[in-house]
Amino acid sequence: MKIQNKHTGMYFEKKPLKEYVEHQQNPSNIAVAQILERISLQELKQFSRPWYISELGAGARTDRYNLLFNELLKEPKGQIDWVDFSPLMIELAKKYLQQNPEMKQVINFVENDAFNYLQQLENNKLNIAIMKYSFDHIKDPKTLFTLLAQKIMPNGSFVSDLSITDELKSHSTNVRYTYNGKEVPYGKTIELRDGDKFGLKFFKESGNPEGGTIPGAEITKYYYSKKTIERLAKKQGFEVFIGDWKNYAINKQGINKDQDILVLKKK
Ligand SMILES: C[S@@+](CC[C@H](N)C(=O)[O-])C[C@H]1O[C@@H](n2cnc3c(N)ncnc32)[C@H](O)[C@@H]1O
Structure with missing residues (x-):
């Protein structure tokens, strides 16, 4: 599998990155985090602990996902790999974590390309992989789905927002x-x-x-149509849900936002 290793751009430049991360403190961004967290917890409930989670293209905002972190802290404690290829993002993520120091027990920072990280992971390791605002950064979804199909355990899921405009x-x-x-x-x-x-x-x-x-x-x-995303994911044996989160969530209370999501379930 060919994996791109050299990266440049905004995520590697201190000043614009800091401004961008501050912009992320907006209601829409917070709601999307809550939606993905709620769907992930819904998926995780079927598994006994400890849970193993990856957040891919995780960024800086470790001040989100409080419910998920609290669940990971329950015994036996789980782990979330916080994966981002930008050293500056990881640095900021550590800074934001200072607000929730107990989370240090369950978070593992991984400064790496998501594809390299997944390749090195044991097969069937993950209960859940999450991507928030990062799926459309992926140039090659076919390779991503191939890796996810290997690394997610049976009945485990991949959960992402899907904010596609044609x-x-x-x-x-x-x-x-x-x-x-x-x-x-x-x-x-x-x-x-x-x-x-x-x-x-x-x-x-x-x-x-x-x-x-x-x-x-x-x-x-990068743009891929919903149809293509569905076809590529099904080819890897996933059950695919694409649509508004309210049509997937059991609990729809308290989050007032329309948001398409992508949920891939490994059979
Ligand atoms: C739009 S930001 C979203 C960050 C975070 N998930 C959030 O919602 O706040 C996209 C993130 O994905 C990371 N990223 C993009 N491509 C990546 C890759 N191939 N491997 C690891 N991280 C990647 C970037 O460094 C950036 O932090």
């Missing part, structure tokens, strides 16, 4: 989009195709395109 407009509330290295012109819409790569430049101020973008704060994402 069309690229000039900007959203938070970002200016680029395609083929150029900003998408105002008024133009680009129809995305499987494997397409596009860029996001973050606005200095949310909802204010005229205010300009944060220098250096640009990330790359």
Whole structure:
């Protein structure tokens, strides 16, 4: 399996990264964390402890997932591998953890590419793998699903948000989009195709395109349609759910957000 090892970009530059991580403290981001946490706990309930979890492309915000962390702290204690290829993200993640020092008992920071990490993991090790706002950073979902099918234990799951847009407009509330290295012109819409790569430049101020973008704060994402994601996952033997989280969750109370998710269950 060919795995990309060299990485550059915003996640490796201190100033824009810090600004970006501060921007993540918004209600939508917090709600998505709560949704993924709730779905993960729903999936985990069938397993006896200890639980073994991976958060892939985990980022900085270790001040989320409190319910999940508290469950991991119950005896026999579980473990969450907090995997990110950016040393700066891992550094910030350790800083945010200072607010919850007891979590240190169950969190294991892994500074590595998610694919390299998964390759090194024992087969059938994981009860759950989670990706939050990072699935669309993956250039090669086929390889990701192949690895997940090996590393997730029977009845275990992969849980991710799925925030796919089939069309690229000039900007959203938070970002200016680029395609083929150029900003998408105002008024133009680009129809995305499987494997397409596009860029996001973050606005200095949310909802204010005229205010300009944060220098250096640009990330790359990849587009795959829901149909393709479903086909690739089924090929690896997963049961696939794609849709609004409320159609999967048993408990829908208290989170007021529409959000598509991807849940892959290993049979
Ligand atoms: C949009 S951020 C989301 C971070 C975090 N999950 C959150 O929701 O706050 C994407 C994260 O994925 C990480 N990332 C992207 N590709 C990765 C890869 N191949 N292996 C490990 N980490 C990766 C980036 O460094 C970044 O921290």
